[in-house]
Amino acid sequence: MARYGMVIDESKCVGCNACRVACQNQNNLAPYEAYNHLEEREYGAFPNYNREFLPVQCQHCDNPPCVRVCPTGASHKRKDGVVLVNEDKCIGCKYCIAACPYNVRIIKKEGYIEKCRFCIEFVEKGETPACVTTCMTGVRMFGNLDDPNSEISRFITKHKLKQFKAEINTQPRIYYRKA
Amino acid sequence: MAEHDYLKGLKISRRSFLKASAMGAGAFVLSHELLDFKSWVHAQTEAPVITFPTFCNGCGNRCGIIASVKNGRLWKIEGNPEANGNLGVVCPKGHGYLHDLYNPQRLKSPLKRAGDKFEPISWEQAYKEISEKINLILMDKGPQSLFWVNYPQSNHQYALRLMHALGSPHYFTHGSTCYTARNAGWVTTVGQLPSNDLSNAQYILIIGRNPAGGINLGQVKCIVEAKGKGAKLVVLDPRHSETAILADEWLPIKPGTDLAFLLGFINVLVKEELYDKKIVSEKTVGFKQLVEEIVNYPPEWVEKICEIPAKTITRIARDMAQVKPKALIHRGYHGAFGAQYLNSFQTARALAIANSLLGNINRKGGIYFAKSALLGELQPKHPAPEFPKMGKLDGTGVPGRYPLGSYGDGIAHAIPELALRGELKAGFVYHNNPLRTNPNPKRVMAGYKKLELLVVIDTVLSETASIAHYVLPESFYLERDEALDTKHSGKRAQVSIQQQVVKPLYNTRPGTQIIIELAKHLGVEKYFNFNIEEANQLRLKPLGVTLGDLKARGVLFVGENWKEGFDKLETPSGKVELYSETLKKLGFPPVPKWEEPFVSPDPRDPHSFRLLHGKQAIHTHSMTANQPYLMAISHRYDMIRLWMNRLRGSQLGLKDGDWVKIKSTVGEGKVRVRLTEGLHPSCVWLPSGYGIFSKHLNTAYDIGLNYNDFLPTYFDPTVGHSMSSEIVVNVTKA
Numbered sequence: 063m064a065r066y067g068m069v070i071d072e073s074k075c076v077g078c079n080a081c082r083v084a085c086q087n088q089n090n091l092a093p094y095e096a097y098n099h100l101e102e103r104e105y106g107a108f109p110n111y112n113r114e115f116l117p118v119q120c121q122h123c124d125n126p127p128c129v130r131v132c133p134t135g136a137s138h139k140r141k142d143g144v145v146l147v148n149e150d151k152c153i154g155c156k157y158c159i160a161a162c163p164y165n166v167r168i169i170k171k172e173g174y175i176e177k178c179r180f181c182i183e184f185v186e187k188g189e190t191p192a193c194v195t196t197c198m199t200g201v202r203m204f205g206n207l208d209d210p211n212s213e214i215s216r217f218i219t220k221h222k223l224k225q226f227k228a229e230i231n232t233q234p235r236i237y238y239r240k241a
Numbered sequence: 242m243a244e245h246d247y248l249k250g251l252k253i254s255r256r257s258f259l260k261a262s263a264m265g266a267g268a269f270v271l272s273h274e275l276l277d278f279k280s281w282v283h284a285q286t287e288a289p290v291i292t293f294p295t296f297c298n299g300c301g302n303r304c305g306i307i308a309s310v311k312n313g314r315l316w317k318i319e320g321n322p323e324a325n326g327n328l329g330v331v332c333p334k335g336h337g338y339l340h341d342l343y344n345p346q347r348l349k350s351p352l353k354r355a356g357d358k359f360e361p362i363s364w365e366q367a368y369k370e371i372s373e374k375i376n377l378i379l380m381d382k383g384p385q386s387l388f389w390v391n392y393p394q395s396n397h398q399y400a401l402r403l404m405h406a407l408g409s410p411h412y413f414t415h416g417s418t419c420y421t422a423r424n425a426g427w428v429t430t431v432g433q434l435p436s437n438d439l440s441n442a443q444y445i446l447i448i449g450r451n452p453a454g455g456i457n458l459g460q461v462k463c464i465v466e467a468k469g470k471g472a473k474l475v476v477l478d479p480r481h482s483e484t485a486i487l488a489d490e491w492l493p494i495k496p497g498t499d500l501a502f503l504l505g506f507i508n509v510l511v512k513e514e515l516y517d518k519k520i521v522s523e524k525t526v527g528f529k530q531l532v533e534e535i536v537n538y539p540p541e542w543v544e545k546i547c548e549i550p551a552k553t554i555t556r557i558a559r560d561m562a563q564v565k566p567k568a569l570i571h572r573g574y575h576g577a578f579g580a581q582y583l584n585s586f587q588t589a590r591a592l593a594i595a596n597s598l599l600g601n602i603n604r605k606g607g608i609y610f611a612k613s614a615l616l617g618e619l620q621p622k623h624p625a626p627e628f629p630k631m632g633k634l635d636g637t638g639v640p641g642r643y644p645l646g647s648y649g650d651g652i653a654h655a656i657p658e659l660a661l662r663g664e665l666k667a668g669f670v671y672h673n674n675p676l677r678t679n680p681n682p683k684r685v686m687a688g689y690k691k692l693e694l695l696v697v698i699d700t701v702l703s704e705t706a707s708i709a710h711y712v713l714p715e716s717f718y719l720e721r722d723e724a725l726d727t728k729h730s731g732k733r734a735q736v737s738i739q740q741q742v743v744k745p746l747y748n749t750r751p752g753t754q755i756i757i758e759l760a761k762h763l764g765v766e767k768y769f770n771f772n773i774e775e776a777n778q779l780r781l782k783p784l785g786v787t788l789g790d791l792k793a794r795g796v797l798f799v800g801e802n803w804k805e806g807f808d809k810l811e812t813p814s815g816k817v818e819l820y821s822e823t824l825k826k827l828g829f830p831p832v833p834k835w836e837e838p839f840v841s842p843d844p845r846d847p848h849s850f851r852l853l854h855g856k857q858a859i860h861t862h863s864m865t866a867n868q869p870y871l872m873a874i875s876h877r878y879d880m881i882r883l884w885m886n887r888l889r890g891s892q893l894g895l896k897d898g899d900w901v902k903i904k905s906t907v908g909e910g911k912v913r914v915r916l917t918e919g920l921h922p923s924c925v926w927l928p929s930g931y932g933i934f935s936k937h938l939n940t941a942y943d944i945g946l947n948y949n950d951f952l953p954t955y956f957d958p959t960v961g962h963s964m965s966s967e968i969v970v971n972v973t974k975a
């Protein structure tokens with residue numbers, strides 16, 4: 063069984079938002095509904111200045127607080143590690159939104175809660191998530207963490223990567239390469 | 242603030258969403274009466290997907306894309322991996338702009354002005370009335386009183402053909418507000434506009450260009466590839482641009498002084514004999530005269546002008562010389578010297594010369610002459626009209642007027658002047674919106690309103706369409722079969738095609754078809770006895786590929802591979818013209834010479850700033866601001882703000898997000914500020930996609946400002962460009 067994960071190379075993101083809109087199209091989202099967002103950070107003083115964009119989406123935590131607080135089991139973790147919301151079971155109580163430390167869950171216009179699904183229906187057909195394939199600088203890498211020969215596993219072994227807010231022990235399956 | 246608070250008006254209800262999705266469907270018609278949303282999503286996921294290769298119209302890059310249609314409705318696009326220009330990826334505008342297909346504000350039939358309003362009319366009536374009026378004007382005032390202006394698309398040659406068939410020289414592009422200074426600088430120096438071999442370069446210096454914001458996907462991919470191989474990237478820009486995020490070094494130059502930087506750079510190459518001696522002796526003319534002038538610009542002098550340390554200039558020149566010819570200074574586009582300052586033409590010249598001294602002209606990892614597909618002709622089967630006898634009234638190419646101006650582009654922002662003087666009487670505006678994208682809109686409006694006949698061809702009621710006598714609705718780019726395109730040049734040329742992905746939703750027609758039908762009504766059908774299919778066949782013939790193959794793939798490689806080096810350039814001397822006899826004769830400096838910007842902010846006045854502008858990755862000109870998917874991003878990240886250096890802002894008592902009033906000699910407006918350390922203190926920077934004032938575009942209406950509102954009408958003396966950064970504004974807390 064595959065165990066899916068992602069690498070996000072922060073040093074390459076130029077904040078264009080192509081990933082946001084590609085994802086919206088892939089998932090038939092409305093203009094203001096987005097599964098990923100960018101956090102812009104500025105450093106230094108003129109002229110020794112720099113800024114960076116941090117792309118953030120559901121981290122598909124191995125220890126997901128959203129799943130723990132969900133009273134109906136709508137938020138759940140699949141065997142392959144992908145965290146999903148079952149909209150039939152979702153009562154829109156928003157506990158998961160409060161519990162998620164990454165601010166990535168949205169209220170859909172239909173009333174239930176959604177978030178990045180790692181494009182799992184497409185991945186199962188052999189495709190790659192839309193945010194990965196559209197990016198002109200190649201910020202994201204997606205693949206099977208359990209296969210030591212996958213591109214992503216080799217990348218993770220080779221580089222020093224960090225998990226977002228690792229200290230709170232959510233154990234994300236997204237690994238960041240710092241700028 | 243939560244995202245949806247900004248965008249209350251935008252919510253698409255589930256019901257209308259479902260209705261819209263069922264509308265275009267064929268065999269898989271679904272409706273919300275039959276299925277709940279979940280089943281609908283499931284049906285969506287499982288529905289067969291049909292894909293069509295075509296190219297995007299979200300901006301002028303015309304990227305190769307694969308469009309997916311599900312249940313008869315356009316679903317998404319992806320990059321065509323074979324296309325030179327975008328190498329398999331798509332930008333946010335591409336993904337967002339496709340939704341304009343289902344924009345309820347689209348034009349649905351031809352319109353005729355009736356007082357303050359428009360009334361729908363048939364195509365037949367529109368053609369008949371337009372051609373009657375034009376024929377009267379032509380008889381009365383002569384063919385030169387008619388013009389066509391467009392932001393070129395693949396079919397621009399048919400528009401040109403129509404103007405020539407009618408005897409008018411007045412075909413214009415948007416070039417004079419965009420790139421004509423850059424082009425002229427390169428053409429005068431090396432005979433043509435080259436490309437950048439970014440992926441093979443070891444050192445890339447970018448001056449003012451921002452391919453990660455004013456998106457060029459292929460270029461960004463190549464920069465990332467080069468960096469992966471260890472290349473160094475330096476960005477010289479008053480603003481920390483999106484490209485600067487990728488750079489090893491950001492050099493915030495004082496705006497308008499890029500020429501001084503380049504003169505200092507050349508000074509170091511010459512003084513330290515770091516230039517390519519073989520190339521200079523064999524392939525250039527005027528090195529002696531260049532040296533005589535360039536000794537005036539030691540880096541210590543340059544530092545005082547452009548505020549980049551002398552030792553940095555020296556270091557960059559040395560480091561680039563070390564890896565030459567695999568070192569390049571980006572050929573540029575609009576930013577810094579496309580159509581920005583009085584000194585832009587000389588800046589482009591100096592940049593071309595600096596590259597030449599690095600010996601990189603037509604070299605791997607340098608500046609190279611890209612291969613572009615040479616399409617076949619329609620003649621002899623379809624005779625070409627004669628070239629008009631009369632010259633252009635805007636003075637392009639005329640000594641004493643704008644001698645280096647490009648005849649092919651013309652000076653489109655002179656159209657209002659020519660209309661006010663009564664020299665132009667009737668015009669077509671196609672895929673262009675001069676009322677919003679030309680300097681000083683009050684004057685542009687006065688000029689265009691003076692026309693006896695204004696016909697606008699567009700997909701929505703833009704500012705310009707709003708004042709037209711007739712509006713002809715063009716089919717959306719995903720609805721139309723169009724002319725072949727040669728935009729995707731590169732190491733090997735490509736030909737590409739735009740084709741129908743979904744059937745037109747409304748009573749609209751493809752641009753080329755409109756041109757052909759206009760020709761028939763205007764009595765010049767003998768030059769237009771073809772349809773787009775036949776024209777495409779004929780033009781493809783010499784390339785040795787078939788239309789069927791092209792339609793199946795979207796893009797095809799044609800012709801020979803690029804080769805390094807050159808024998809003879811298309812300059813008068815056949816060599817790189819470090820010194821230009823042509824310029825001497827015309828009374829311009831024959832070797833680049835320092836020239837101040839035309840206007841500069843007052844350094845003693847805390848309210849005085851230069852107004853700069855630039856693109857964000859999410860917007861194209863005035864075309865995309867009305868697209869809810871893209872405007873949602875502008876609001877979500879508060880991107881409509883004016884950038885200002887934090888220190889200057891605090892001197893004015895400003896906090897981040899405060900409203901300010903900005904005022905120039907021609908306009909004023911209010912906007913909120915973004916205070917940042919990432920901008921040179923002498924300027925403010927305005928993103929260029931906003932300030933829509935057409936009431937028919939309600940997502941974008943009255944949001945943000947546009948730099949054109951503050952720009953006086955200028956024509957630089959070399960090419961007649963708009964000098965669009967020669968703006969001093971007064972900024973006060975609102």
Ligand code: SF4
Nearest residue numbers: 075076078079081197
């Ligand atoms: S597409 Fe890539 S560069 Fe653009 S915002 Fe997303 S991650 Fe960043």
Ligand code: SF4
Nearest residue numbers: 297299300304332335
């Ligand atoms: S750069 Fe973006 S908007 Fe322009 S043609 Fe390419 S995908 Fe379309």
